[in-house]
Amino acid sequence: MGEVRLGLNDNFVIIKLIYLLLCSVLSAVNVASIPDECEVSWCKKHHEPSVRFPFRLQHRQPPRCGYPHPGFQLSCSENGQTLLNFPPAMKLVVTHIDYKAQRIHLYDPANCLWRQFSGLNSSAFPFYSWDEPEVDAYTLFNCSSDDESLYQTSTRIPCLTIPGYQIIALPSDSNAYADNLLNCSNIGNFSAPIYPWLTGRFQLPWKEPNCGECEMEGKGCRLKRNSTQDQTECFYIPSHHMGVGEKLMIAGKWGFSCPLQFVDKYDAA
Template sequence: MQARVLEMSILLFLVFFPLLSLGHKLEGCEDSWCNNDGPVIHFPFRLSHQPKHCGYPGFELHCNNKKGTILELPSSIHLVIEKIDYVSQKIHLYDPDQCIAAKLPILNLSQSNFRNTDDPTVLFNCSAPFTDTNDGYLVPCLGSSGYQKHAVTSTLSLDFFLSGPRTKIHQYPYSDSTFGENMLQLNWPIPLCGNCEFKGIDCGLRDGTKLLETHCFNRTMTHKGTTCMP
């Protein structure tokens, strides 16, 4: 009889201990927002006030005084997150100062978890009138007296654009629309959580590993969405 009770006790422990462990692991990791219209924040992202186990290293976010969701990239570049696509693992950003073109030249994504797969763009000065077309974008925030700056995809023929009163400045690994529309789209290859998101289940760090391994799981606690206050 005692042996039977002991077996049942061990079985119950093995069943419920992982759930208790997971519940502790998720404490403070509820879905969050900087504002009601902003992107939902959960793993691999976390807000700065949440425990570190809520997110993957390098995915910390914070809310600014206008309740914008801020991602800090290398060289202290702060961009606002417009959208997070957790399934395709893409993030859409914009510059609150309305001149992302001024920040891109010093941005080095090799020092971050995020990558860009756009075709490169050539930036050049032009003294002649120019309007936005399918062949490029005017970048008004970089303009100067007597000159306008324009972004053109480098895969296009540049002979026309660089003839006459036009001077090539530099080539950058971002799309021409990034310069012209003040928007930047990046993806993150690691951690791989898109499959979990597609199935409608959660993704998080696996317990007891120092290798930053992730896995899919179902939460054992209710999502209590919280709004971050700056």
């Protein structure tokens, strides 16, 4: 057989094909992506709890990384604790987040949920109790009476009490002890999304957004793209993403650069 000679144009075609093939390979492994701000984050590196959608760490992850509801905005304290913030003044410590079961583990260091939930709009609170509280609305009274019959254990709120006065809570729809409230002043109403006498560590589940199925399948959960509502969707999480340095090093090793299309890898579901 005669020797096959390749002309200049043929060599150019082959080089171009190799170039396109390598670019395709690099693209397939998400070479053109940039580091994602929605990666798992922590207040203390690799310490509980890990934070990802539907939660986000304020000032560390952009708003698009979390569900657009104030109950899913977390922050870091000065000593590295993860805090659940909810207006007007709630700050509870988060110890763990179970994304599959959709439960957040919390505790109040001061053991005074009455103070934490003061002024809360409970209808906007995204979490709920395992058991619905028998009473979800209370009226609080500041009393100076010495009548001990007024201060039953079930109504006294020690963590709000100040010297010389006792704070008690009565169901808002109850007229109990009406005759004994002469030395008491009404200091406001309290709407409780959970049992307010809880102390220590407790868990609160959430229903929306429902990302539990995504988690069970080993997938990520995110806001649906181009949706006008707060709809979510599952997406595939590649097992490994190379950093930009790796990608450029690979490209430089082969002596060429692909037309980089910087795409958020969370768009590459």
